[in-house]
Amino acid sequence: MDKNEALYTFGTGENFHIQNYFGVHRDHEGDELGYVFRVWAPNAEDVQLIGDFTDWKDNPLPMTKNEAGVWEVFTTLAKEGQIYKYLVKRQGGQVVEKMDPVALYLEERPGTGAIVRTLEDKKWKDGLWMGRRKRFGFKHRPVNIYEVHANSWKKDEDGKAYGFAQLKEELIPYLVKMNYTHVEFMPVMAHPLGMSWGYQLMGYFAFEHTYGTPEEFQDFVEACHQNNIGVLVDWVPGHFTQNDDALAYYDGTPTYEYQDHHRAHNYRWGALNFDLGKNQVQSFLISSALFWIEFYHIDGIRVDAVSNMLYLDYDDGPWAPNQFGGNRNIEGYNFLRRLNSVVKHRHPDVMMIAEESTAATPITKPLNEDGCGFDYKWNMGWMNDILRFFSEDPIYRQYDFNLVTFSFMYAFNENFILPFSHDEVVHGKKSMMHKMWGDRYNQFAGLRTLYAYQICHPGKKLLFMGSEFGQFLEWKYDHELEWDNLKEEDKLNLKMQGFTSHLNQFYKDNKALWQIDDSYEGLEIIDADNTAESVLSIIRKNDKGDMLVCVFNMTPVERKDFTIGVPLAGIYEEVLNTELEDFGGVWKQGNPVTRTQPGLWKDYKNTLSFTLPALGASIWKVKRRLKK
Known part of the structure; x- marks a missing residue:
């Protein structure tokens, strides 16, 4: 050009x-x-x-x-x-x-x-990964994301945060050990204040200097790809820092922001909103997105705060309806559709993810169905419901069992990612482990069951760093993770870390958990009505009909001779039990191989009976089918 x-x-x-x-x-x-x-x-x-x-x-x-x-x-x-x-x-x-x-x-x-710096083109060595990405995509592949804040994952002895040169040497082996498929970074674009976690951007093309050099981040992405790990980054096209030496009122007039004062000012976050209807701003933002995808070989972008771009009344300040009398930000809606159209035309194998919390606008529907064209949307409703449920005293869970089951009513309305993100472990919300009910032992038992349920529920997965080993303290952006938890005498954090690694590998190994994530063809509900015992039973299937029977006991009561109906007569084996000693539980070994019995149970003609662990999950597969 x-x-x-x-x-x-x-x-x-x-x-x-x-x-x-x-x-x-x-x-x-x-x-x-x-x-x-x-x-x-x-x-x-x-x-x-x-x-x-x-x-x-x-x-x-x-x-x-x-x-x-x-x-x-x-x-x-x-x-x-x-x-x-x-x-x-x-x-x-x-x-x-x-x-x-x-x-x-x-x-x-x-x-x-x-x-003044000329960034040279890198001679990439990730051709095998990029070829597989183009060939297989991600929709019918496992996606299990480890969310990371680069400045606080780990620090040197002198307290200096790791840059990406060090993260390459330590984080990537950890991702491999923990069996994650992807890593997602909170914004790595230039931002003026660490306290914003990177979400108040000023440099939309510049790599954040405190994390190292652009070349070091390229090398990190390349090494991830060589270890079969995808890399996602958070990106903020809705609002930007109002610092006077950055984009704000660049030439003395609204340049990047809206002309209208109230639309320009984001009162909730103390930022300025991009004028998403201005041609030059669209060129600026879409160029930024493509730059990160192309220059850094990024595998996906999570677009932050999509609701702020979609709705005129999302913020705390005054607002005026659009020309049709509604609350939709028409410029923002059209920008998001254009962004996804441009990105997907050039890079159909790159994942576009929306962090969006409402149900008023179809986010992952195709553009020709008036959707925004994203590949995935964070399922905030599921996340809020299930965390509220697991924080309750089990005595009351029977009355709120709909918090567990309601998500099956809308599980395929959008293509979802199930997130336990950084937002859930700050500002007094407690860490994931600390949210759980009971004493230390029961908190870990609850956490194992929760993560097993997340893995078995339809949708891709995301977990924030530190949550994989049950860090007790809330995340602090200027402190490294509580790695010392892994040295505790009871070894419960260490066993929790081992359980998460095992669970992540279990997810990758079983196509039934990820191959059909977008329709009821991959899901069958055995029993969602056992509120008295707070037990949920579901089946996940792959495209060949192979299945996993997943049973979740949400109370600390072991249930012997627990019986459910199953669609196939056969010899069943337990392939995951969250209460094994190796994981921090009390069971020395799991349930024995079990034969189904003929008998009517709801609409099923076969029953499977076993001991269901207290506050635990038991997952089964057919070892051998029997003739009817």
């Missing part, structure tokens, strides 16, 4: 690689080699380039504005590694130093200067 076309398509919202035009690039004028700088500030009165090569404000370089509002200057003074900013005289006369919105690399915070 030549310069004229790049500029034109930026204005029409059809330039999806704006980083090739804006920012800083090696260039030449005549025989002179140097760098060209370009920035969009259509209503600025003046823009000058300042940096190490101008002694900052001492010798600023004047920039020239074209008809599209883009300021440009060529200079031979700049050198690789030097820092620069733009000195913008806003409409009204105020002069401010501004970061480069399309910078690929920023200095270490709290600085916001961009760095």
